[in-house]
Amino acid sequence: MEFNQEPVIFVVEDNLMYQSLIAKELESVSRNIHFYTNGEACLDELDKAPSVIVMDYNLDGKLNGLDTLQQVRTTHPDVYVILFSSQKGLNTKEVFLRYGSFDFLEKNSLSLRTLHQMVDGVISARS
Amino acid sequence: MNLPQELVEHRSFYEEILNMIPAEIIVADTQYRYLFVNPTAVPDAHLREWMIGKTNEEFCRYAGRPDRTARARRQVFGKVLRTKEMIEWGEEGRDENGNFQHYLQKVYPVLNANGDVQWVIIYGVTITERKEFEEKLRRSEKRYRDLFNYSQALICTHDMSGRLLAINPEICRVLGYAEGELVSKRIQDFIPAEHQSKFREEYLDAIRTSSVAVSGVFCVLNKKNERIYLLYKNYRVEEPGGEPYVIGFSQDITERIYMEQELRYAKKVTDEAAQAKESFLAHMSHEIRTPMNGIMGMASLMAKTNLDDQQRYYLKLIQEAAGSLLVIVNDILDLEKIVAGKLQLEKIDFKLVEKITTSIQSFIHKAEEKDLGLIFQNAIPATMVVKGDPYRLSQVLSNLLSNALKFTNRGNVTILTSIIEQNEQWAVVEIVIRDTGIGISEDRIRSIFEPFVQADPTISRKYGGTGLGLTICKNMIEMQNGELLVRSEEGKGSVFTIHIPYQLSMEAMQDNETNQDIDYKSLGHKKVLVAEDVELNQYLARHILESWDFEVTIVSNGREALEQLQAESFDCILMDVQMPEMDGLAATAHIRQLADPIKAHIPIIALTANALKGDSERYLAAGMNDYLSKPFDEPRLFRVISRNLTEPAPTPAASLHETASKTLSEKNIPLKNHISMLPVNKLYDLSMVQSVSGGDEGFIKKMVALFIETVPQNLDELVKAVQTENWDQVGKTAHKLKSTVDSMGIKSIRQEIRTVEANAKAKTQVEEIPVLVDKIGSVIHECIGQLQAEIMQ
Incomplete structure (x- = not known):
């Protein structure tokens, strides 16, 4: 990563409205946010070296969030992945242990602010 | 007796000693004739002298002792001669001062070389004090023994290994054992297996070391092998020179324990029952709510079809009944949420x-x-x-x-x-x-x-x-x-x-409705038809509207309104909902089907006494443009009429609006009249978007545009998936829509979209999905209409 460059954040989210909400919420953290509606596109661009990936569970395309996460891990074990989803019945513990997510955040009307704090925390801890 | 000087001296020496000993010493020959009496036995020197050579009987007679004393002494004396062994016996009598005394007498035979009795020595001490002490002791012992024997408490003593030394009858009574079956047995032998370790650790070990009483509850088995619970308080007793032992006191609390157990059990049963009842109710309510929503959804769809008056009346009853059932169900769910602490404010x-x-x-x-x-x-x-x-x-x-x-x-x-x-x-x-x-x-x-x-x-x-x-x-x-x-x-x-x-709230709410100075004549000359059956309201409407320079025609039911509109042109209709012959809803339905497009699209404002949220939606769904709850005042009436009379001017400037309306017209959305409907009862709530925006108006506009742009497509996908019964796809699309619905704060279908997602994913009760999707569709389209109207302003 070049010196003084804004941190790279990936947002993988198929709902365009939610993309916008996340974008707005994170715009003060970084201006280097990339959006994807499916996991395949996100995997294609991992060479941009994201510090954080905000990942929904339901995605357009063949891969869901966990599939994508699993593939991210094979090449990028250190990227901080926040699973941000309203998907019911996800076993958070399993997500942590088996898929290597660093955080899980349930999507609801209050959690955008939490997401902001989480991402902000990760970025400042890693810089 | 003639004795040598040496012996005489000896004799006086011994006599002196014998005389000084504080014990009675008497020596007698085998005939019980006194040979020697010391002063302790008989203090009177003359009497002593007199006694020598006299027999026991002579002395007793002389000293006034009873004959039986003499006889008793003689009997003992005889026995000593016979057995040649010492005899100890007690005698009672008065001393020289007349005090009652106890004496302990020991009678020794002194044998000669042949083994025959030569003399008899009678040695006596006063044991009055000891006797009294013993008596006292005996009495107090009896008292304690009585206490021990008649006590309602269970009393025992045992050694440090738990072996019983003594037990009182109450223990036998409570446990049903005879004394012999308990004494010298170990307490452990009567303790149920599962309490053994507890007994050892909490009792036996404790009592060995504790300097104070050890207390607790024993569970022991009685002879019938029933469990008896004893509340005990035991002490270790240590006596110098003796093994320490334990005195135990206990009380039979078996009944109390069983009662407690029963009570606890009864309470548990009641608690569980209450909990089961509550969760059953909540569960049932939840189960009822989903089909109820179906009923209400279908009923409101039916209300949009052509119905005759009777059918409409029946439908109204169905809707009312369903509505009140829903209130009950919601009450129960609310309560459950409150009890569980899940209610969010x-x-x-x-x-x-x-x-x-x-x-x-x-x-x-x-x-x-x-x-x-x-x-x-x-x-x-x-x-x-x-x-x-x-x-x-x-x-x-x-x-x-x-x-x-x-x-x-x-x-x-x-x-x-x-x-x-x-x-x-x-x-x-x-x-x-x-x-x-x-x-x-x-x-x-x-x-x-x-x-x-x-x-x-x-x-x-x-x-x-x-x-x-x-x-x-x-x-x-x-x-x-x-x-x-x-x-x-x-x-x-x-x-x-x-x-x-x-x-x-620090920020005053933006409010375009509280204009203080309304120019009531700003709308110019308009023709208004008022359909209202209550005379007072007729008068009020006429009075207000005419003061605005409006031309007012009044009819008193829906049928007359329909006829009047066909005969004449109006700019607007104020329509009471409840009227005889033909109510406002039916009249509106007829008007919307008139051949003349201008008349068919005339703004109709419902006048209603019933401003329940669901009702207003019903009026709007029936084709009315707006509503006003009675009693109305002038400013509110003006606002409602003015916003419905103001032609939505074409706004070429707003590109946002153009995109939106293009999407709408392309998708050929039903319920067209909702597009012109103003956000009377906003179906959406942008507070979440607003809070994220941080005051960025452009962002809010962008979100609204995104909603209008993307949602109809999602909705189409959803409808298609439902039609082809592709439930996986339905679940996926519903999930996507859920986030959208939540972020736009469309609360009225919050639950519905979740039910669709859950049912589709689990493939259960899929027959409910079409009705729910229908409702979701119409609410979202209404929302789009409201949002577009908002943008236009």
């Missing part, structure tokens, strides 16, 4: 007085029906904006008002509002609801806030209701840090008082 800005007024307005009709006065005296500034949960406030008010009207048969229901405390940030609001109804008796008033309790069990038969309303109200008020108080007098009425502290 909103914290949004709202106009307090407006909210209270709306809540009250929906009861005007009900009050009119029962011919009751509904009086609202407000002392809170109308402009006050507070932060809090307006829905819960209105739920509580509706509940209290509905109760007040339900239980009042004549007189008034009065609502008094005021601020009782205020600083810069907070205001404590008081809302008093006073009725002149049946009241609540003193003994019942305490329990009316309990769930499922009504003031009188007969009430539920007479008045209906679940008895949950007040519980919910109280809980909701208390969750907002307020209080709900009640005062009542049977037969005279009740007063419910709410106190809620509200945080004052």
